[in-house]
Amino acid sequence: MSAAAGAGGRAGIVVVGNGMAGARFVGELRARDRRTPVTVFGAEPQPPYNRVLLSNVLAGMTRPDHIGLVDAAWYASHGVDARLGVEVTRVDRAAKAVHAADGTVTPYETLVLATGSTAFIPPMPGLRDGLPRGALVFRTLDDCRRISELADSARSAVVVGGGLLGIEAARGLMGRGLDVTVLHLAGHLMERQLDPAAGKVLARTLASLGIATRMQADVAALRTAGGAVTGVELALPGGGTEVIGTDLVILSCGVRPEVGLARDAGLAIGRAVIVDDELRSVTDPSVRAIGECSEHRDEVYGLVAPAWEQAGVLAGLLAGTDPAARFTGARQITRLKAAGIELASMGETHFGDDDDGVEVVRFTDAARGTYKKAVIRDGRLIGAILVGETSAAGTLTQLYDRAAPLPAERLGLLFPGAAGAAEAGSPLRMPDAATVCQCNDVSKGRIRACWQAGARTADDVARETRAGTGCGGCRGALEGIVAWLDEQDSADVA
Numbered sequence: 294m295s296a297a298a299g300a301g302g303r304a305g306i307v308v309v310g311n312g313m314a315g316a317r318f319v320g321e322l323r324a325r326d327r328r329t330p331v332t333v334f335g336a337e338p339q340p341p342y343n344r345v346l347l348s349n350v351l352a353g354m355t356r357p358d359h360i361g362l363v364d365a366a367w368y369a370s371h372g373v374d375a376r377l378g379v380e381v382t383r384v385d386r387a388a389k390a391v392h393a394a395d396g397t398v399t400p401y402e403t404l405v406l407a408t409g410s411t412a413f414i415p416p417m418p419g420l421r422d423g424l425p426r427g428a429l430v431f432r433t434l435d436d437c438r439r440i441s442e443l444a445d446s447a448r449s450a451v452v453v454g455g456g457l458l459g460i461e462a463a464r465g466l467m468g469r470g471l472d473v474t475v476l477h478l479a480g481h482l483m484e485r486q487l488d489p490a491a492g493k494v495l496a497r498t499l500a501s502l503g504i505a506t507r508m509q510a511d512v513a514a515l516r517t518a519g520g521a522v523t524g525v526e527l528a529l530p531g532g533g534t535e536v537i538g539t540d541l542v543i544l545s546c547g548v549r550p551e552v553g554l555a556r557d558a559g560l561a562i563g564r565a566v567i568v569d570d571e572l573r574s575v576t577d578p579s580v581r582a583i584g585e586c587s588e589h590r591d592e593v594y595g596l597v598a599p600a601w602e603q604a605g606v607l608a609g610l611l612a613g614t615d616p617a618a619r620f621t622g623a624r625q626i627t628r629l630k631a632a633g634i635e636l637a638s639m640g641e642t643h644f645g646d647d648d649d650g651v652e653v654v655r656f657t658d659a660a661r662g663t664y665k666k667a668v669i670r671d672g673r674l675i676g677a678i679l680v681g682e683t684s685a686a687g688t689l690t691q692l693y694d695r696a697a698p699l700p701a702e703r704l705g706l707l708f709p710g711a712a713g714a715a716e717a718g719s720p721l722r723m724p725d726a727a728t729v730c731q732c733n734d735v736s737k738g739r740i741r742a743c744w745q746a747g748a749r750t751a752d753d754v755a756r757e758t759r760a761g762t763g764c765g766g767c768r769g770a771l772e773g774i775v776a777w778l779d780e781q782d783s784a785d786v787a
Contacts, residue, residue, distance in 0.1 A: 493659070495680055560574050
């Protein structure tokens with residue numbers, strides 16, 4: 294069986310993957326080009342959604358239908374052939390066509406791979422024959438639903454892995470009233486983004502919320518009985534084992550780029566599909582790759598903002614509206630914002646006071662769950678960590694992202710407004726060019742223009758600009774700017 298390739302049977306653009314990267318690309322492309330035939334395949338049956346907010350869904354704080362990125366009716370109204378719940382099984386580069394599980398064969402002129410990544414499941418006893426009942430990964434909305442169902446009858450939960458996703462899963466489970474323990478192999482939580490001191494403050498914050506953590510926990514196996522999880526077995530440093538009893542285990546042991554289709558099609562693979570600055574496969578210029586399944590200049594980006602930047606660049610190139618567009622790399626800024634937990638990390642964070650050539654500015658108040666650190670080299674911010682109190686995130690993000698010169702008074706980096714420093718978080722002092730939403734590159738000026746055009750609530754502005762729809766870390770700033778604009782309007786009327 295073969296599928297038509299769009300209007301008149303003309304081959305167009307086929308997108309494999311309808312997650313945050315693929316959906317964003319389709320939206321960006323249609324904003325520039327309404328005519329080119331577009332077909333998008335999504336393995337999940339529902340329209341795309343914001344994975345960043347899954348922990349809020351798990352905690353019961355947000356409804357699943359509130360994290361959608363695209364309404365189901367959008368595809369038809371924008372002339373996009375959406376194959377939701379249809380998995381692509383093979384790419385035939387010679388015939389320039391993709392084969393799908395439903396038997397269709399769809400030709401393409403340009404193929405865009407946005408297959409994302411999959412959860413890594415370690416090969417250990419208890420997992421070698423698949424996931425037993427009560428053991429799940431936390432990656433998709435379907436995973437979230439299944440965890441929620443099991444959590445209703447579970448007594449306790451163990452999260453294996455104390456990275457970003459593991460912390461989010463633990464917070465979501467705690468929100469459902471479970472006793473939660475996080476087991477982490479490294480010496481401190483989120484070791485890729487945090488230094489040891491920040492990791493300890495985060496662990497203390499989790500403890501205050503009722504979430505236990507154990508570092509250097511070497512998980513050796515899952516214990517099962519009757520096909521269901523009964524506990525987690527730890528290998529102890531001096532030999533022997535310890536078993537932590539539980540009836541729900543969430544595996545958060547990292548992710549791996551989903552490159553099976555690309556590898557089978559003969560594309561060059563490093564850690565992911567290797568692409569150039571135009572996001573073309575170095576093997577085949579008819580194939581592009583974006584998001585977590587792409588490797589650009591030896592870097593695989595696992596965050597939302599770089600994937601969305603790639604989507605915009607590629608849309609400009611394929612629509613012909615920005616033929617000079619190039620993706621030259623992105624700075625990675627990690628945000629975690631859940632009930633009771635706020636965290637931001639960027640750049641090179643692991644330098645200490647004894648390291649040559651860097652200046653480290655730091656403040657710690659472990660009792661209140663606050664840790665702030667800025668790392669400076671040659672008068673430029675090269676890294677920062679904020680745990681607990683993140684009012685300086687906007688200032689630090691702008692300085693880091695633009696490699697801008699720093700003020701002589703360093704205190705203002707960690708405490709906006711202190712020592713006479715301008716408070717970037719204040720709408721009055723913030724320049725219109727300042728970026729409020731890093732994920733979507735939305736400036737204060739754009740928010741102001743949107744408000745002046747009639748979008749008078751934060752939700753209205755978010756719909757028009759997408760501000761606050763990525764990691765959600767800028768939502769407070771967005772609401773503050775809208776409130777400030779309302780106040781100015783009221784003052785003008787008075």
